[in-house]
Amino acid sequence: MPVNRTRHTALSTGAAAALALALGALALAEPAYAGEVPANTQGSNTEQSGGGDGNGIYAAARIQYSGSVAKNGSTGNVKSSDVNWTPPPCWYAPYLGAKDFKKEMSKHIEGQLNAPGMGGTAASAIGETKRHYEDGYGWTDTPGYKDYNVENDGKGMFWAGVENPNEPDYLKRSSCTDLPFWVENGEAPPPQHEEAIKPEMLAALAYQHMQLPDTEVTIAPEATTKVNLPTWAWLDKAVFDEVQATAAINVPGFNIQATTTAKPVSLELDPGTKDAETYPASGECVINADGSIGEPYAKGKADKTPPCGIKYLRSSGDGTYKLRATITWEIAWTGTGGAGGDLPNGTFGTEQDVTVQEIQSVNR
Secondary structure, X not given: OOOOOOEEOOOOHHHHHHHHHHHHHHHHOOOOOOXXXXXXXXXXXXXXXXXXXXXXXXXXXXXXXXXXXXXHXXXXXXXXXXXXXXXXXXXXXXXXXXXXXXXXXXXXXXXXHOOOOOOHHHHXXXXXXXHHHHEOOEEOOEOOOEHHHHHHOOOEEEEEEEEOOOOOOHHHHOOOOOOOEEEEOOOOOOOOOOOEOOHHHHHHHHHHHEOOOOOOOEEEOOOEEEOOOEEEEEXXXXXXXXXXXXXEEEEOOEEEEEEEEEEEEEEEEEOOOOOEEEEOOOOEEEXXXXXXXXXXOOOOOOOOOOOOEEEEOOOOOOOOEEEEEEEEEEEEEEEHHHOEEEEEEEEEEEEEXXXXXXXXXXXX
16 A cells, blocks of 8 residues: 655645646656557457556556447547537546556656756656655645555556547646556545546547447438429438447456447438428427338328428529438446446438429329
């Protein structure tokens, strides 16, 4: 266990700021150790352990994605219907075992102390950090460590801040600035580190990386329709089903995961022009009891009003209208320990060309 010497008051504001600036590169700038670098592909389930990497040191707890996720760690195509909802911009996750942490942290500390021009508040802050990890120097809610806690190597890991590379706001992305802290295997991180990774955060990250299928509705008449002729639109359940994405962390002594499920609930049609009417008038076609949307056109329905469709009132001339079909998906998640809940609905839309001709005809 870490040694907790007499607790001191927190570092002064100036020292803390200088410390964060000087050591920020350690926790956040090296993806080989603590970056959120998912080696994922569509439908992949790549394993990642806390074992040594090619450099002989522990790899960070990279989040592994599987299921319907975007390739190469990219943001998926689902858009949250809640403009105020965002996935976590950063978090704390397992970083290194004690011996490997000593090797890396001591190298960074010595490098900073010996940097040209280093002095004043920044040098003092780095000196206090060295005492923190070597001599048991601690402060309120932050115990110190003797010799980087090497005597407990294998019994836990130091955790460090991780940036979300898909967060565009640099200040948010780099806001997890707590010094690396020790967590025993099987124990929860200290409560003051509120951004420590947990299942609900993994669920939000799975949501961020989720890739929903393209949604091209079936229409009749197909591709080319007529002015004032109802155009039927529908989606079969076979191409319109639940989608899942999973995010997981698996390292010695710490294994959590969360699966985010997107369930389609409605289809909204945008004709691509103001010179059109939608069925229903709202343009939102609800899901049927069998999981489909709308109703397929069949001979003899030309005089009927489609439950889901469009009537164009003007020709598209020499061009086409961009019919946009947007699916609304209900998003829920389940995770380690029976955790779970709802996330904001997601939307994803695709466009398809529709030619509208002036010729009056009957679709029978």
